Amino acid sequence: MCFVSKAQDPMLRQRRHPERLSPLPHPLSLLFTRRRVRLRFLPIPVCRAEARPPRQTAWYPPAIYRLKLHRLERLEQTVSALVDRLDAQAQNRGTLTRAVQARTEERAPAEANPAPVLLIRDAATDAGVSPPGQFDSISSSTSDVISSGLVTLATAHSLLQLFRVHYGRWVRFSEHTPTETLLEQVRQSPLLLCSVLLIAVRHTTQALADELAPRLFRDAQRLVSRALLVAAQPAAHFQAVLILSLWSTTVGQQPLSIDGWLLTGYALQQGFACFPGRGGPRQDAEQQQDVDAACLWNHLCVAHLQYCVGTRRQALLRQEHVDRCAHPAGTGSLGNYEARMVAEVKLYWVMYTECCPQTGPVDVQAAKAALQDWKREWASLFEEPRSQFLQMGFHFAHLVAYYQSARSPQSSMDTSVMREMVDLSSTIINLAMDTADDRTRHLTDHIYHIITFSALTLCRLVHTYEEQLRMDSVNVDGLDGLVARLVRWLRCIGLPCHAAHLLSDVVASQFQKLRPDYQASDAAAGVTTQYSLSALDAALLSSNMGFYPDLIGSELFGMDDGVASWPQWN
Template sequence: MTAASWTRDKTSPERTSSDENRVASLERTVFRLSEAIGLDVEHQSISQPEVSVLRQVDKANIDQEAPLLVIRDAASGDNTGLDPRLGTANIVEKGFISGDEAKQLLAIFQTHYRRWIALRESDESTSNMNIRGSPLLLCACCLIAVRHWSSERARHIVDALFAEAKALLSQQLLQSPQPLAFFQAVLVFSLWSTTIGQTPLSIDAWLLTGFAIQHASASDVFREAPYSSSLDSEFGSTVGKLLLWNRLCLAHLHACIGMRRNSMVSKAEVERIRKRLPPGELSNFEIRMVAETNLYWTLYDNAVASSVNLPQAQAALQSWKHVWNFLFDQPRFQFLQMGYHFAQLLVFEQSLNNKSAAVRESLLSEMVRLCSAILQVAMETSDDRTKHLTDHIYHMITFAAVTLCRLLCKYETQLQARINISDSDTLVLDTSTWLRSLGSPFHVGHTMGDVIDAAHRKLRPSVHVELRRTSEPQQPTPDQAIFPDFIGMGMDTLDIDWDAMLPDWQSLASDDITQTVMPPG
């Protein structure tokens, strides 16, 4: 396939005046959108002289506009309106990337990410055709894949595609019913919500997946159908769609826990997924996703939806591990292990306040152990696939590292009799260095590594300087120029509230506990 098959040939002699008017209308609308979302004009294929000409184009075209939008535009003095055909042009036709670049990016996505959106091992050309048929899904796939480039061209494309993704999402969310490609695109945006904008919460995954879950009720995509065990069909099998639905629910539960928000998925739905999927016909990856959905529902049910009762929450997590323990003997079980440690860590953290001194010290040392275990497992099991993981894994690692920093800062006196403080500080900085060694400068590991390094420098300043000086004199400490925008302040001169950077894991203390922490299962 050539670039010509991706984009219109604007020099074609067969082009009619009607074609020219449509292109002019489209470019005018794209320019207005770029202004509205703060995208630089240079990111478009429109030059400044062309802009002045476009603004003089006839503004009387009101082709099939909605009545209230016509009134709104008239009231604001804008009589151009939005071209209803805007959503039909993809990022190649709009000139963001070339046809050859799109093929390169889709090849990266197909190799490393396709299984996340239920694209199984079938004909690649069919997969690409389905992706290209949706401007939103094509933008999502290319936006993730371009993070593996390290050129200046990639830096330009990243910013432009992120702005285009937000514009396409705002349009698509207003349509109903939604096609399958919409749910696949939502899953991509939600699973890599930090990667996309290179700052935490650059896309609100809870809101986006919540919209998708509501849209599903008006769509035939996930409607109950006669059971089929065929997994070879790209989109058609009942199992394939149920796998996609499971991952959408999983992404939603990740966001519910990470942001302490209510779930739009019920326990009955989580159980329905588990009952309808045939374990004997699923791959290790697919069954692990089902296990993770059940884990995060258990965590949500015991630590977000209700106040924490420590013995009850521990029993629920132990029960989950008993059911899914067979997966801990299979390849790549480390992600379930990290998730299990993460769940325990949150439950213990929320049970920390208002406890007796003995229980409190036991909880503190157990939290340090869990934080350290997450960091060690992440680094010790790193392989070629690590840089292609979803953002949730990096969020867990970062949360564990920053939580360990906070524990060392606030409870050093209580902890020094139980743990080696120096080893814990070193582990935090080793994690930061390791994360920043993954992938290109656009990889989420660089963002999360900077977060950890800055947190340690703020909370353990003297230790940080000494360890960096003796172990990594060549490693620069992140400064305001490269630190994620979500902090929005100088790192050296202002007092940063690191608690505010993390989810609001406020204490939801239950009745006082007179027993020590249960040993890990």
């Protein structure tokens, strides 16, 4: 059925005025007519087997009729494809947190010089890593996930205990407060409770993670969207924002599933509003509550600057804010952990201002000098435990500077720069694998972003400059083996829902594409096998862009064009 007015019926006009038959107007033109017209149903003739007496109907011109039939056929095909996809998702729901979907559409043109974290998302697009599917809608009430019945009190108690042991220092949870008391405090903020459980459940069992994590993620999205509209938030809000930002890949099973730059930026702006003239909490406080607030502020600054470097966006901090973050380390009341937090604030500020400046090309020599000054200032921390993360950040800063310089317009790649980038990428990968321990699976997503970016950069360097590298006596086969070993190592970390598994698929997919002839030799068995990842071939990342559509997803670019844009050998 369709709507056609008597005034616009071509058959009626032909019977009244045969000499003035005009084509049927475009349907949209009816929306703009000034005169009132009376509409009636106009049936489209359908062929039937039985004979029926003819009746007066208005016929469409053949061209328009064929066009409508073509559109109906396309609509039927689309609906059929959607039904098949929904049936497949319904069968897999509860057992999968990530799905592989076929590539059916053209991708946007690739950016010539993607930022590090955006490069990871490019590779994720190619790997076919997708966020969780559609899940039952969560109630829009303000009750927490325990009151709503999503999580039992006993489960919440055990998850909170797990979170405090492995992540409590990030949000300054007291080690001496009983878990029951801490749970009562956390439940005062539904967003904080949801964020804590969302991270902890990824380290329990795969079945429990499949059951709770997607729904907790949806609830966290809803709660944080509301929280961003409220000013003068309590400390629990800043704790929740920090959790969601530090593990943005983990919570949604996709790089940048939550925009950490945006969340931390909102939190910093609220901090500036709550502490006008000071740019944040007092750093010279003696009360434990004030010390906790100052440390939490430092952690937010670290997370924000990490995203500024990783996404190449503008920072909301200034030099005086960064300088003020150094004060708590001089009080003597903080240990190695908080001192490293302050050192990382300074390091990522150097990276933001020198290694990937917002305006103008990077001065590699000036960046290296600034990094050496930073290392001299914090040299004592390099001799203390857990210094591998400062070392990793130090190498990552140099790699970003070289990467930014090499990908700038009219740049050329010479032997020294290429060798330095290869060495830096290899050093970061080896450092991560050689220092692994029981706490490796509880690291922030940013550490895994650094490792993944290093592996992707190494793959692209070897792919583009293999001939020159071999001429320079570089063990190219050893570099390929290092990437393959990294993929296997990442897949041994935590549960299948861990971010390391997701990023291992990203690296493996790009490795197979850029190094298709690599063959891994099993020295013990004397067998040579070709490395493959057939499950991810020709797959497309179905991105979850509903949360911040203007900021997430606009930076997705293809990897093939990105490889071709590397500078020529000098």
